[in-house]
Amino acid sequence: MLHIKCPHCGLRSQNEFSYGGDATVKRPELNKEVSDKDWDNFVYLRKSPVGKHLELWQHISGCRQWIKVERDTLTHEIFKTLKANEEV
Amino acid sequence: MSEKFRLDKGGLINRNKKISFKFNGKKYFGYEGDTLASALIANGVHLVGRSFKYHRPRGFFGAGVDEPYAIVQMTRNNEVDPNVRATEQELFEGLEAKSVNCWPNVDFDIGAINNFLGKFFPAGFYYKTFMWPKSFWYKVYEPIIRKAAGFGAASIKHDKEKYEHKYEYCDLLITGSGPSGLASAYAAAQNGAKVILAEDKSRFGGSLLTSEVTIGNQSGQEWAEKIISELKSMPNVVIKNRSQVFGYYDHNMLVMSERISDHLPKTEKYIPKQRLWYIRAKEVIISSGSIERPLVFGNNDTPGVMLSSAAKEYLKIYGVLVGKKPLVFTNNDSGYETAIEFKKNGIDPIVLDTRKDPNSEIIKEAKDLNINIKPSHVVVAAKGYKKVNSADIGKISDDKKNISNIENIKCDCICVSGFWTPTIHLASQSGNKTKFNEEIDAFIPSKSKQKETTLGSANGIFTLEETLKTSFKKGNELSKQITNKENKVSIPSVVEKKYSNHDKFWCVPLPEGKNYKRFLDFQNDVAVSDIQLALREGYRSIEHVKRYTTLGMATDQGRTSNLNGLQLVSDIENKVVPQVGHTTFRPPYSPVSIGAIVGREIGKHSKPTRKSPMHYWHKKNNAVFVDAGVWLRPRYYKQGNENLFEASKREARNVRQNVGVCDVTTLGKIDIKGPDAAELLNRVYTNAWLKLPVGKARYGVMLREDGIVMDDGTTTRISENHYHMTTTTAQAANVLSHLEYYLQLVWPELNVNVVSSTEQWAGAAIAGPKSRDVLQKLFPDLDVSNEGLPFMGYMEGNLFGVNAKIFRISFSGELAYEINVESDNGNFMWEKIMDIGKDFNIQPYGTEALSTLRIEMGHVAGSELDGRTIPYDNSLEGLISKKKDFIGKRSLSKLAYVAPDRQKVVGVVPLDKKTSIPEGSYIVKDAKAKLPNPKLGHVSASCWSVEYDNPFSLAIIKDGKNMIGQKLFALSPLKNKTIPVEIVSSHYVDPKGERVRS
Incomplete structure (x- = not known):
């Protein structure tokens, strides 16, 4: 079970969090033309990297904040955790 | 029976406390501080089980977690405990255990015939033997293998232990x-x-x-x-x-x-x-x-062959002799420690040392004690079937390839030490x-x-x-x-004593003309010949050899077998062990009971149970409950001998004719506040929200980004910057996370806060033509006329001293209201409604009647919004705003979503107006078409229409729009039914929606 440092609450066990996928995906802006391809990429296509991955987790049984976690998908090492509005 | 193998003194057991126990039905005695194993050995019992594959007799090999053999079935306080290691089970008064993997008993085991059929059970015999004819696998082979596999038998009773x-x-x-x-x-x-x-x-x-x-x-x-x-x-x-x-x-x-x-x-x-x-x-x-490593020689699985460290432990901790004529077979100094312990207790051991000139402090001590030491000697094979009675020993050449001077010597146990792992x-x-x-x-x-x-x-x-x-x-x-x-x-x-180097010799070669089985894995019956065969057949990776031969795959995780197996593979392959590598170790290190893994999360404790504040009123009034997620909801209220069908019809009919009240506390509620609240709603819902006036509710549908309907519900504008959102019971948590995701990550510029308020409010839906009369009496000071409180209107009121929110919204399709009060006042509200409603023939109704009412009205719910449908499929396209963007809108223009024959929700009525259509049935054009019969869609929800008194179902079918009026078939292969049906509008009752506005 991972040990994730919530930037708001501190170190907590993984079972307090829920996973939210790739944190680098940007939603296309509202009311803007988006090509079929770009939209499909946004909705469906995700990379599955080996190694460093910046991902979203929600501290669902805690402060309910969405946070960013930089994690190694191979070793589970967590390099850093960030608040929703922080960049790596 | 006396303990023939217990020493008069010594050990850490409590000799003042005698304990009686039973093994295979026979009564024995031991002492407090014994294990089942030490007590059995003290009583001279060495035959405890039969091996996995060949059903060869099995005794004790270790003294703790390393034990591969002595697995027993235990009964403790009338509860069965399978696969207990006798070497770990401490003795207690009244313990009962029996052998496993043998029938009719451990002494005479019919399965032992496998031992003589051994050549038909080489490595991989499952894969080779049971492949043909194919149909035999399910009917013949598998049932027999299942019966023969495994050791102990699990109890089928509920485990009463905590x-x-x-x-x-x-x-x-x-x-x-x-x-x-x-x-x-x-x-x-x-x-x-x-x-x-x-x-x-x-x-x-x-x-x-x-x-x-x-x-x-x-x-x-x-x-x-x-x-x-x-x-x-x-x-x-x-x-x-x-x-x-x-x-x-x-x-x-x-x-x-x-x-x-x-x-x-x-x-x-x-x-x-x-x-x-x-x-x-x-x-x-x-x-x-x-853990001590075994040495490998002929019949090295015979009861009485055990690790020298285990023999020492039985002596020093339990005061028990594993034998009175011991042979110690060692390639290092550890064996001497055991030999010396025997000698100190008056027993004469013989030590066979594989080394030519063993010499060290401890060997000198052994010599001084006059222990018979035979250097360059090995055990060729153990003799005896159910217990060792002698051993063939011989002199091994310096290159460890040849054995000479083979002789048979009497012994009753062989203590082996092949160094330490x-x-x-x-x-x-x-x-x-x-x-x-x-x-x-x-x-x-x-x-x-x-x-x-x-x-x-x-x-x-x-x-x-x-x-x-x-x-x-x-x-x-x-x-x-x-x-x-x-x-x-x-x-x-x-x-401490200084040790000399150990001998890197571990596997005794077979003498000419002999074909002894030499075991590596004692629990899974994997012999040297099995590994040799696997390598001959081309298996190279140690992971493959492991799986093909099952070496090290038993419950002991190969604690005593892994390294010898690796040595053998590296010897044959002419590689060094590190190149061969070891297999992966995975948890658990030793077996853990399922009960411990599950813990307290069993039965009703496996998930929380949420109850509404009116729960006990429902219970008192004969509600039959149903699980709705983690909530308990009344399914129907039983009157007399009614069954579910009769009760739900009565309740639904009463709503259509008079007035009913339903507990809707479980609906998800989210409180939304902030100057940008309207903008948030406008982005998450498919319809327009910016112009909703204060004091008005609106129905909304929200999508995922892929265009699939996520949830629906009504949201009410309580004041300028304050909204009250409702969600379905099932999606409440997901919707909150969804809103938080967009507010925190995508549109952090929106100044809005959201918080779950589900548990803060108790809700009651009052529905039926007489609901306004009930409401008026509940709130005599309010104008609840059609003009004062129109459809989708909202007002606040005082319910006999309690603050209440009144929403004119309807799920049943009737004139209806929902009243929310703070949870603590829920029961008070409910009792007031029931009391005042009496004059109007009010009856409570459960989820079954609720479903009936919404199905015949054609209101889509969870069974249609099933995570696979878009708004059009649910006839919700009227709610899609063309003017603004919202979550998931871009996906709705996907080709598949705008196909002219896109699936759509319809109503389904059986032609005979009698046969109910099972939910999940297929809708097909031709009931007799060849399989696979192309299906048009499926029946999502079924009810008995109380309005027309005949069965009615909703279905989502291809080109549903153009199917109205067609005669098709509903097929239920599960229930073996073929029902001729007519497709009708999903809005079966009150298609114009006049009642809710009346």
Whole structure:
């Protein structure tokens, strides 16, 4: 079970969090033309990297904040955790 | 029966307390402090089971967790416990155990015929033998194999025992209380670190309990006792016996199973049987010791052949002789320790040493005691079927290839020692890259991935002096870093015997013309010949050899077999062991009971049960409940002998004719506040929200980004910047997360706060033509006329002193209102409604009637919004705004979503107006078409229409729009039904929606 440092609450066990996928995906802006391809990429296509991955987790049984976690998908090492509005 | 093999004195057992127990129906005696194994051996019982494949007789091989054979079926306090290791089970009064894997009994086992059919059961025989004819697999082979497989039989009864889970944090977790565990724990505790010391046996001390050493001026055992009692008195130390750390997971999370009551005749009240500890440790010290390695020779699985360390343990801890004519077969000095113990107790052992000129301090001691030592000698084969009665021994040539001078000598046990294997399971589980140590022919931990350190013999260090020195040092270092305190302890002096090098010989060659089975894996019956065969057939990777032969795959995880198997593969392949590599170790290190894993999360405790504030009123009024997610909701209220069908029809009809009341507390509610609240709603819902006036509710649908409907519900504008959103019961949590996601990550510029208020409000829906009359009497001061409170209107009121929110919304399609009050007042509200409603024939209705009402109205719900449908499919396209953007809108223009024959919700009525259509039925054009019959769609929800008194269903079918009026068929292969149906509008009752506005 991972040990994730919530930037708001501190170190907590993984079972307090829920996973939210790739944190680098940007939603296309509202009311803007988006090509079929770009939209499909946004909705469906995700990379599955080996190694460093910046991902979203929600501290669902805690402060309910969405946070960013930089994690190694191979070793589970967590390099850093960030608040929703922080960049790596 | 007297204990023929118990010594008059010695051991750590309590000789003042005699204990009676039964094995295979026969009564025996032992002492407090015995294991089932030691007590049986004391009584001369060596035949305890039959082997897995060949059903060969099985005795005892080890004295603890290393035991591959002695697995028994136990009965304790009328509860069955399968696959208990007799070497770990402590004796208690009244213990009953029996052998497994034998029929009719262990003495005469019919399955033993496999032993003589052995040539038909080589490695991989499953794959070769049972392949043809194919149809035989299910009918013939599999049932027989299933019956023959496995050891003990699990109980089919509910386990009455209690198990619990515990979460713990510590600075240092130390696994094993031998010299390295004690020393490192002591040093760390002195520095103020929070230490957990876990020992899987009942006694602390590990090898110190059986070794002849001096620490300071005390014996090893005395020193261990002193350290333990000091540790026990320290508040920063938790020390646990009967506790096995069996799994090492990510981020230094380890799991330990504590056997609290297994050694007692029955579990005490309020005490669990076992407890599972989830321990998050800053540092882990693995001090799990080592396990003696067997030597491989003919018939080396015969009862009476066992590890020399086990024989020593039975002698020194239990005062039990494993035999009175022992043969010790060794390739190192450890065997001599056992021989000397025998000699000291008046028994004359013979030592066969594979080495040519063995010479060391301990060998000299053995010689001085006049022990018969035969250098360059090996056991060729054990003789005897159910127990060793003699052994063929011989002289081995210097190149270890030839055996000469074979003779048969009498013996009743053979104690083998093939040197030591460090127990690296936990280190390997943690991700440690282990390395092969040539000196000890075994793998030891190397580069750590997590915060762990392996000490003592688990790390390949076999001298006590070195072990204590490194362990005190490591314990001090690791704890100092955490506590920033140092309270150095002096390292005691050690007196121990010096060992000479072991012989790298481990497998006795077969003499000419002999074909003895030489076993590597004793639990899974894997012999040398099986590995040879696997390699001949082309298996090369050790992982493949393992799976093909099942070497090391038994419940003992190959503790005694892995390394010998690797040696054999590397010998045949002419590779060195490190090139062959070892297989992966996975948790659990030793079997854990399912009960402990499940803990308290059984039955009603497996998930929370949520009850509405009106729950007990429902219960008192004969509600029959149904699980709705974690909520309990009344399904119907039983009157007299009514069944579900009759009751729900009565309740639904009463709503259509008079008035009904339904508990809608379970609906998800989200409180939304902030100047940008309207903008948020406008983006998450498909319809327009910016112009909703204060005091008005609106129905909305929200999508996922892929265009699939996520949820629906009404949201009400309470005041300028304050909205009250409702969600379905099932999606409440997801919708909240969804809103938080967009507010926190995508549109952080929106100034809005959302919070769940589901539990703050109790809700009652009052529905039916007479609902306005009831409402008027509940709120006599309010104008609740059609003009005062129109459809989708909202007002606040005072319900006999209680603040209430009144929404004119309808799920049933009738004139209806929902009243919310603070949860504490829920029951008060409900009773008032029932009391005042009496004059209007009010009846409570449950979820079944609720479904009936919404289905015949064509209101889509969870069974249509099933995570696979878009708004059009649900006839919700009228709610899609063309003017604004919203979540998921871009996806709705996908080709598949705008196909002209896109699926759509329709109504389905059986032509005979009698036969109910099972939910999940297929809709097809031709009932007799060849399979697979192309289906148009499926029936999503069915009810008995109370309006028309005939069955009615909703279905989502291809080109639904153009199917209205068609005669089709509903097929239910599960219920074996074919029903001719007519497709009608999904809005079966009141298609214009006049009632809700009346």
